[in-house]
Amino acid sequence: MAVSITTLEVGRQIGSATVHVTRQDLVRYAGASGDFNPIHWNRSFAEGVGLPGVIAHGMFTMGAAVQLVTDWAGDPGAVVDYQTRFTKPVVVEDTTAEPGEPGAVVEVAGVIGAIDAELSTARIDLTVTSAGQKVLVKAQAVVRLP
């Protein structure tokens, strides 16, 4: 299912998604990305550098949040520009004693922020929160659409 630029309106929601995050997700992201900073898996190290606990890689949250956009666009290659600022860390609790429980929950919602008919692109503005706080700010993905 492909979205067409001609049917879009600024201000329209593209949907929302809930991402459950566990410590295992952070270990998997560390391995896949090559970012083995101990703040993402070692509590005493994280607390030693002044963090409230083990936190998710900002790039994990950025990478997971854009799935809302790629699912909507129908083609992950349509994302030509994607940016964000990292404001608050996502603290991921240790839930290994209860494997079904998420260590953190990230909520993602997207709205069409701008349309450029000439370039056939739409800018999707993402709202990304965890524990009631914005964790990504100015999260914007520009998609090229047919």
Next chain:
Amino acid sequence: MTIAPDLQGRTYPAGEPYSVGREAIRDFARAVKATHPAHFDVDAAAALGYADLLAPPTFAIIIAQRADAQLITDPDAGIDFTRVVHADQRFVHHRPILAGDQIVAELHVDQVRAMGGGAMITTRAELSTVDDEPVATTTSSILVRGEGQ
């Protein structure tokens, strides 16, 4: 440690090419919970017009952070990597990244600003194929926290 005063404007040349593999794309897609079949199945990628598996939109961070590592681990730059926080990130894709690509990254230190006792450093990695085809421009700001911050 003290940030080198002449850091802004420095360039780190492209190192060894990063070879984009199918399994690396599949692993990274799983790691960011991406489920689109074009990341996993060559036929699904072909149905969208891609010659091989399509990388997720933030896959280029692997290559960009390897380039950044040259700066962060450069003893002459004066960056204490244990005090580094990722502040912002942007990807501009000139074309999608596909399995089979051989990509090099040239790193530019675009800006260094004093922030309290620390510094905000903005870098730009220009990613291109070994045949000089532009692939992506990634920009990243890191905050190096000063002592006691």
